Amino acid sequence: MGDVQMKTMENKGVKLMLKRLSEEKKSLWGGFLVTCAGAVLGAFVPLIYGQVIRLAGDKNSFIWYMWIYVLMWVTIDQLHNLTTRYADRKGADVGWTIGYKLFMDGLEHLVRLPMNFLAEQRLGKIVQRVERGADRLEQTIREGLFSLAPHFLSFTFAIGIMMWIKWQLAITVVAIVVGYTTAMVSSNKKILALNREIRKMWEEAWGHLWDVVTNIKAVKANTNEEFEIKRLKQNFGACYDKERTAEDVRMKIKTREHLIFGLGAVAVISCGALMLRWGVFDAGNLISFLGYITMAYTPFSRLAHNWRLVQETIINEERVANFLSEERENYESGGHFPIAGNIEFRDASFSYDGQSNILENINLQISAGETVAIVGESGVGKTTLTDLICQFYRTTGGQIMIDGRDISCWSLASLRSQIAIVPQDISMFNDKIRLNIAYGNVEHMDNDEMLEEVARVAYANEFIESERFADGYDQVIGERGIKLSAGQRQRIAIARALMRDPKILILDEATSALDSKSEKYVQEALQALIKSRTTLIIAHRLSTIKKADKIVVIHEGKIVEVGKHEDLLAFNGVYRKLVELQNFGILN
Numbered sequence: 001m002g003d004v005q006m007k008t009m010e011n012k013g014v015k016l017m018l019k020r021l022s023e024e025k026k027s028l029w030g031g032f033l034v035t036c037a038g039a040v041l042g043a044f045v046p047l048i049y050g051q052v053i054r055l056a057g058d059k060n061s062f063i064w065y066m067w068i069y070v071l072m073w074v075t076i077d078q079l080h081n082l083t084t085r086y087a088d089r090k091g092a093d094v095g096w097t098i099g100y101k102l103f104m105d106g107l108e109h110l111v112r113l114p115m116n117f118l119a120e121q122r123l124g125k126i127v128q129r130v131e132r133g134a135d136r137l138e139q140t141i142r143e144g145l146f147s148l149a150p151h152f153l154s155f156t157f158a159i160g161i162m163m164w165i166k167w168q169l170a171i172t173v174v175a176i177v178v179g180y181t182t183a184m185v186s187s188n189k190k191i192l193a194l195n196r197e198i199r200k201m202w203e204e205a206w207g208h209l210w211d212v213v214t215n216i217k218a219v220k221a222n223t224n225e226e227f228e229i230k231r232l233k234q235n236f237g238a239c240y241d242k243e244r245t246a247e248d249v250r251m252k253i254k255t256r257e258h259l260i261f262g263l264g265a266v267a268v269i270s271c272g273a274l275m276l277r278w279g280v281f282d283a284g285n286l287i288s289f290l291g292y293i294t295m296a297y298t299p300f301s302r303l304a305h306n307w308r309l310v311q312e313t314i315i316n317e318e319r320v321a322n323f324l325s326e327e328r329e330n331y332e333s334g335g336h337f338p339i340a341g342n343i344e345f346r347d348a349s350f351s352y353d354g355q356s357n358i359l360e361n362i363n364l365q366i367s368a369g370e371t372v373a374i375v376g377e378s379g380v381g382k383t384t385l386t387d388l389i390c391q392f393y394r395t396t397g398g399q400i401m402i403d404g405r406d407i408s409c410w411s412l413a414s415l416r417s418q419i420a421i422v423p424q425d426i427s428m429f430n431d432k433i434r435l436n437i438a439y440g441n442v443e444h445m446d447n448d449e450m451l452e453e454v455a456r457v458a459y460a461n462e463f464i465e466s467e468r469f470a471d472g473y474d475q476v477i478g479e480r481g482i483k484l485s486a487g488q489r490q491r492i493a494i495a496r497a498l499m500r501d502p503k504i505l506i507l508d509e510a511t512s513a514l515d516s517k518s519e520k521y522v523q524e525a526l527q528a529l530i531k532s533r534t535t536l537i538i539a540h541r542l543s544t545i546k547k548a549d550k551i552v553v554i555h556e557g558k559i560v561e562v563g564k565h566e567d568l569l570a571f572n573g574v575y576r577k578l579v580e581l582q583n584f585g586i587l588n
């Protein structure tokens with residue numbers, strides 16, 4: 001096996017394709033056998049019509065013989081027709097199945113990847129990669145797979161029968177085919193390199209598009225429509241241009257293909273005609289031979305085309321395979337344990353990039369049911385600290401214990417199901433209020449009683465049941481909740497957290513974006529929420545902080561002060577400075 005071929009065999013894209021195909025082995029075999037049978041049948045057609053012509057020319061033979069051959073011709077041709085249709089249908093079937101499975105695997109993988117991967121990626125790029133990978137694989141299987149084997153068979157048969165009719169001519173045909181193959185191998189390389197480049201360009205363009213779409217309000221607010229349209233045109237324009245270049249290369253390949261084949265066919269047929277004149281050959285032989293030349297060339301050119309298709313698909317699948325080999329969040333390890341709510345950080349450190357620590361040697365004990373306020377300058381690592389408790393990220397040093405047990409004892413599902421977060425940037429789905437609240441516990445999506453109860457406790461019923469929300473809980477709230485005010489969004493988020501009835505509650509600057517009336521509502525909603533659970537509040541407002549059992553002050557990645565409001569004020573340290581600088585909001 002050549003070097004290039006070895007490399008192809010080790011290629012991840014090839015492996016992926018083979019694996020996916022082997023999963024559909026049963027359907028494949030069925031289709032394969034039927035199409036091969038079809039190809040064998042089809043191989044006899046030219047021989048039969050050659051015989052028809054011969055019998056028609058031979059005035060001494062019985063005319064019935066000719067009709068028998070015509071009948072055979074029709075029957076075999078129609079059987080061939082049936083097997084071809086069957087193969088097409090089967091190919092489409094297997095193609096859809098494999099394409100669908102690959103697409104779903106890609107999407108599932110995307111959803112299950114850890115935050116540290118997802119935070120770095122342009123998601124539009126990945127979705128495009130998975131979509132294209134699935135689509136191309138489906139297309140290749142549908143168009144190419146089942147036809148590969150029968151085409152190859154037809155080709156071999158045609159050559160074989162030509163050898164039998166007149167080997168001198170058949171050898172010429174083979175020589176042409178060999179010449180063609182050599183010429184094609186070099187052009188394929190070129191088109192593959194182009195394809196790699198094109199795939200990357202498409203993905204980048206789609207990645208940017210997603211970025212624009214998800215930030216469309218910012219685009220408009222900064223009057224950057226022109227700027228973004230220009231960038232979109234640049235990115236996608238470049239893709240289309242490159243596609244044109246690739247198509248040019250393909251066209252050149254096809255022209256060359258026809259040049260070789262066309263000249264070859266003319267040469268062979270001319271020789272045949274001469275032989276007819278010399279009497280070495282009869283007309284029936286020549287007609288059959290002509291049929292077999294078409295029968296050899298057509299599948300061969302289809303083979304070449306499909307081979308190119310397969311090679312181009314490999315590039316798509318290689319990229320999908322790379323994505324699929326990214327490590328998922330580990331959902332298997334760990335078990336389910338009910339959480340009481342004691343949290344302990346033991347010498348915990350964390351770094352996003354593996355170089356500089358965001359948090360360093362954090363030691364902190366929180367007892368079940370306590371409310372702990374975490375304060376510190378912006379960007380000091382408060383959100384990161386809470387992300388560690390949810391295991392969106394894992395500590396790079398030290399340990400986090402819950403109820404005296406290492407946090408890794410819990411499965412991610414078990415751990416997260418007992419925690420609720422009201423995050424800094426609240427995620428809203430462009431769906432009904434019902435779904436947005438019940439998102440904390442989707443099983444209760446249609447439990448109106450429960451929805452109304454949590455909405456009431458979260459002070460959200462007041463606006464949901466107002467006249468402006470004509471559809472009440474079935475009101476759709478727009479792209480990322482655009483139809484809601486910040487305060488309303490926050491109350492929905494609190495209702496969502498209540499829905500979870502968590503043991504540990506994390507409130508990330510939950511009241512920072514609010515006017516005083518909304519804040520009053522939210523504050524009261526929060527009181528209902530933090531009762532009887534361990535609560536971590538990342539807060540700007542002194543009013544929230546003062547009620548906390550304990551205030552933790554983070555500075556330069558370390559915990560510098562822990563205590564009650566009055567004690568910390570008296571301590572005259574970082575906390576006091578924060579308060580004095582009014583770094584966290586209104587003092588009262």
Ligand SMILES: Nc1ncnc2c1ncn2[C@@H]1O[C@H](COP(=O)(O)OP(=O)(O)O)[C@@H](O)[C@H]1O
Pocket residue numbers: 119352353358376377378379380381382383384385
């Ligand atoms: N996904 C991330 N990758 C790399 N750095 C990050 C990431 N998220 C946050 N950071 C950095 O970590 C630091 C702490 O961020 P964060 O915990 O959000 O701060 P806080 O919540 O205290 O304002 C910041 O300097 C921020 O730039």
Ligand SMILES: [Mg+2]
Pocket residue numbers: 382383384424508
């Ligand atoms: Mg934060």
